[in-house]
Amino acid sequence: ILHCKVEHAIKIYSIYTLNACSWSCCALFVVCAVHCQRFLMSRVGEDWIFLILLGLVMALVSFVMDFCIALLLQAQKWMYGGLDSNVILQYLAWVTYPVVLISFSAGFTHIVAPQAAGSGIPEMKTILRGVVLKEYLTLKTFVAKVVGLTCALGSGLPLGKEGPFVHIASLCAALLCKFMSFFGGIYENESRNTEMLAAACAVGVGCCFAAPIGGVLFSIEVTSTFFAVRNYWRGFFAATFSAFIFRVLAVWNRDEETITALFKTRFRLDFPFDLQELPAFAVIGIASGFGGALFVYLNRLIVQFMRKQKTINKFLMKKRLLYPALVTLLISTLSFPPGFGQFMAGQLTQKETLVSFFDNRTWTKQGMTEDFNYDSHSAAWKHPQANVFVILVIFIVMKFWMSALATTLPVPCGAFMPVFVIGAAFGRLVGESMAAWFPEGINTDGIIYPIVPGGYAVVGAAALSGAVTHTVSTAVIVFELTGQISHILPIMIAVILANAVAQSLQPSIYDSIIRIKKLPYLPELGWVVLHNIFVESVIHFIFQDSQMNRSSKEQHLFLKHCFLWSAESMILLGSIERAQLQALLTQHLSRERRLEFIRDRADAERKRVSVVSTPSSEEGGQKVNHEVRFQISTEESSFTPARPISPKPLKPALKRTSTAEKNIEIPTSPHDSGIGLKNLLCARPQTDAMEIEEWEEQQLDEQVNFNSWKIDPAPFQLVERTSLHKTHTIFSLLGLDHAYVTSIGRLIGVVSLRELRKAIEGSMTVKGVKVRPPLASFRDSGTSGTSSESEATELHKLWDRHTSISIPREHQPNTSDSDEKSQ
């Protein structure tokens, strides 16, 4: 059917085109393109074309970006190397270069699309949860993210490209969707777009690390609560294609001989590790768990500190680029190779550092005599004055706070890669210690198998990045990155232990950012058991008794929906979108109708009588039983902004703080139902007073055709005895905003995402019995500072707005900006 329609549309379109352009080039091109596209669609299916295109584009983006980043880093090395005659000039070159790049990145991002700053994974998580954050999926954001990320990574600061890549891939998918919907087809469909976004997240990780499987799993773990196995297939397909193209490009570019892993390791296969080394791996896992939690805590602490210190804050907000520049200056000064940088391998880039960590030679040959030939990368770890252990410890400590600080900069950047490097360093430290402790390997049956510190580095990298992101799939990413799976059990054990520790101490870095930015997201249940707390303890009771209680209603959160109920029997009949109701009301009280009214004023008296009284006498008299009284309640979001908002020109001219309920009478016969409206939440231009109001009153009493309303007759209903656990599941599964709570068919209240979140967070700290591992108090004290509920954030405003205009940032109050700076 669809096929025929498309064909028909094409015919019509082509005829029109032909007439208009009279056999012009343009028409030929269009016909050609349409034919070509039709052929492809019929053969392969639109989805697969879409996924292939997405994979291709992302592979190209990733490759080109990597190429540019490598160029930028090389330029810095070249400058640094060329100026080796003068240390001061060298220092200036070493420091100025990243400062300029980061400042440019921050400035560019700020001017083009401020929402491009940070990792993007928290926002994607929120979008996939069902909340529309339109600004985050525009072309502007794409440009800002790609350019900003390239500059930021080219600066050599400890920043990652993985989180931003998830965002870039999603942007790509959203833009492709828009592009392909030009050709018609199924791309207008909302749920389909969400599915494509989920696949895009996988592509993002996949083509960033050439890790298709790990990418799919990581994106699932990080962005989803419930996952459709359907999408899994899509993600695999697109991510594999993307990773394949990404690596093939490297082969074509003569960087590689064939397709291999990004950080290939060469550990021995026959005896990768001894069973008695497992405790050491477990120690790495547990320590990484604490380290990961500390990293998240530190990151949040820095954001909060910057936000709370008002004098600093005020100063920094004025000079927007000063903060990034200062941070960059600090970090690059400390890593200046002839200075302090010599104690922390400052001259190595992230990639070189990782390659040296994953090397399968041991750096400390205490028992042996030969001093093996250090290659260029490993040489950085050899210092005439200091021990390898000291250098590694300094590296870990310095990089730890540097990474936590750098990821708060308002540039597009992720935290995965820096954390990965720190984890590898820690693993290497443990591995080198083990190698020093057992120089001949742990004894097993005569054969000497020396300890491989590189294996420990791999384990540490997976464990720490797993702890920070609360994912297990970092293990898979590590296998794909290194091209070896021989350490699977140590890695799995370390990752699981790290996760267990980190999850009991802190939220994941992404959840932490979600809290800092106050994105509308439901927390994970995690360890909480809520089977015996019921939803009735959470709901907002609309009817305290049968009578309406107006005051209680006004507190309530309804962002986009109003609801209708039968006034007599309290039976919920449906809900309607607020925007639609507004549109209907403005249309009903529009200028045209007003003019018409003035024109027809002579007939007004008669008309009024006939309209208002006739239906009620005709139907109300005879079928009194059949009449159900509807009530429309439109209520206000309870997070009213704490500070004044700058005027927004395109905001529909509706008063947003008024609350009103109206009785609307309609007959129950479903097909020719009418509805009487009274004035509600409609801000009229305050020109005349009494007469116009009277007219409006009368207009709202008129009958309106009920069928043209897009009423959702089955908004989600819960029973009052539903457990919070089940409620959480249903909300997560269906991506609900709010649900109505009924008792034997009668509406008794409503529960919103916000209340549910509060309740779950509350029972996590108060009622949860088996929730808390021993160190949980640390977690509570860390998070309580952030949840000052009254503070309105930029994002809530964005969310509330339906049009996608970017507000000039200078009009915004000061503190709102620090939200986006946090990642």
Place this chain on the structure above:
Amino acid sequence: ILHCKVEHAIKIYSIYTLNACSWSCCALFVVCAVHCQRFLMSRVGEDWIFLILLGLVMALVSFVMDFCIALLLQAQKWMYGGLDSNVILQYLAWVTYPVVLISFSAGFTHIVAPQAAGSGIPEMKTILRGVVLKEYLTLKTFVAKVVGLTCALGSGLPLGKEGPFVHIASLCAALLCKFMSFFGGIYENESRNTEMLAAACAVGVGCCFAAPIGGVLFSIEVTSTFFAVRNYWRGFFAATFSAFIFRVLAVWNRDEETITALFKTRFRLDFPFDLQELPAFAVIGIASGFGGALFVYLNRLIVQFMRKQKTINKFLMKKRLLYPALVTLLISTLSFPPGFGQFMAGQLTQKETLVSFFDNRTWTKQGMTEDFNYDSHSAAWKHPQANVFVILVIFIVMKFWMSALATTLPVPCGAFMPVFVIGAAFGRLVGESMAAWFPEGINTDGIIYPIVPGGYAVVGAAALSGAVTHTVSTAVIVFELTGQISHILPIMIAVILANAVAQSLQPSIYDSIIRIKKLPYLPELGWVVLHNIFVESVIHFIFQDSQMNRSSKEQHLFLKHCFLWSAESMILLGSIERAQLQALLTQHLSRERRLEFIRDRADAERKRVSVVSTPSSEEGGQKVNHEVRFQISTEESSFTPARPISPKPLKPALKRTSTAEKNIEIPTSPHDSGIGLKNLLCARPQTDAMEIEEWEEQQLDEQVNFNSWKIDPAPFQLVERTSLHKTHTIFSLLGLDHAYVTSIGRLIGVVSLRELRKAIEGSMTVKGVKVRPPLASFRDSGTSGTSSESEATELHKLWDRHTSISIPREHQPNTSDSDEKSQ
């Protein structure tokens, strides 16, 4: 709170115990155990204890079973080797041994628990979908499955242990749940148990292959439609622990030196494959796709053939063990090494075959002079008369039909491993051909990298098993099985291509079995686009107009739920479980009440008047507006058995073919509502006629306390314009049986799982536009034979029954048994 309760219960329990046993040993033990358990729970959390226990038990089961299977296989080899003086004796020993084992396995399974036969994955898929199949999770089934599987695999037939292991792990989890609910706590919770079953499936695969990641992913792909990321973590934890213990046991048993992969490969790391070999891998993928589809088709064909041939069928049903014995005889005769077996490496076990395929040496050294030293396993592929290629082709062809045939035996067995071996053989064949074609490797820049046929075998194994099961995660399983990930891109490409081809031709082996067994499951959407078909085209309209249409209702499927609606305004008020309604009715018309009635017959006249008339005059007169009329509709499952069923004693004595609707009047004030019942679907013992009927009529008009009913006031509602795609998603997400379709609050119909399934299958073949890949007609013709809807199967009866009594199998009609034989 829970903790306190447990403590309290323990105190009470211990006091009771102490009194009863007077400080006996038993009491001490209980107190000890309870204390110990309480300590652990407070420290770790019940979930984790459960998962650790599950992992431990399954690892032990897997290890012991592997040990026994190895012993059994060794015994056969020993017998065969010891009798090498006489070929006839040798043949008898070679053939008798598997026949005895398979017959014992089939007999044991049949006697102890017939539902243990087959793979178990289809049943787990159905159970995780939300359908209760209680018989499949009992201790008997566990015993039958473990013993039967050990014997079946010990026979040396091409059978797998992976599918049954998923079932065994689930059984283990269900039994552990039962065991731990003895200690109280949260194990009674239904949804928690489902989550644990999902984790158990991962453990099953994980400890079978020592592949935790692949296990989790495979179990997700095979059993779930929507997956909670929460469970993912659980699965990882348990599967890793289980795999770890499984491999540690091997080390302790001195089988292995350290923890490594099961089928470790030693391919070169630096240059695993050339980019120009990729077309060959793609060919393997596409061919495997066709092969996988053919395997599923062949398997189903055999089952259908056995079922349709009535004379064969009749004979085989009488002699239940004859079919397995004959099949075993045929297969082992053909693989007798001195006979035809010499052309298909008959003397190798499955494990040895795989090891020889994954060997990294090339068998055909055409360009080279040296004839390398064949080791014991690879020697089987060298035949003085025949070429290696011929032997490989014979092996593939023979094993193909043998595996398809063997997996239809009524013993616990899976199809994964046999298919895996065939795929490896096919890959090896392609690899050896490539090696013969390019004896010096494909030329790249001077260095000679010879082709590794073992790599092709790995690719083939992953591709064919992926095609048969419709999963991508076989790739991950293969990495974990071989311990090498260097071939990741070829494997991913081959697996994805194989999946694309196989999914367009045939359902997966598990979906095929679901169809054959007619398990209640919703098909996957797959390639189908159903965004523009709406649910209104599927629903069963209850009210053709405002008047009730009785005849249309009777066709409808309601297995467990009845529903209540307001008769006047057609507003759905709630649904009630059929069982509860039945219980209420039988209690209401029970023997006690009848006797009481006879006793009070003197007062009967007065009572009848007061009961029937008083409420209606009192409330009906004054509050006529407030009264909502309820209707209870209880309808009949439409798959009435086609042949007579043997009488089931415990079946509630309710007539199942009668349909009735009753008007029940209740006042709408929610707290003291009453309900009047009339006679519905209640089969009365046919003793008296008029008097009793009159009494019952009157009883049903009496008021019943509405609050004691467990009414679900919010059964799931859909709008009539919901797309089929969304409907499918919601059904899958929430595991629904049926949903009510409403239009502006009014109930207009109902859509059940069955109708939705039919509609989706229908639009897959008829309306789906972009659905069909070129070869789809093959798929349709293959499946149309199985969907004869009128045929009632064993499973539907099982499902329909609420008690878990095993029916004596001999009373069953003949054809019903072949359902369980199919896998």
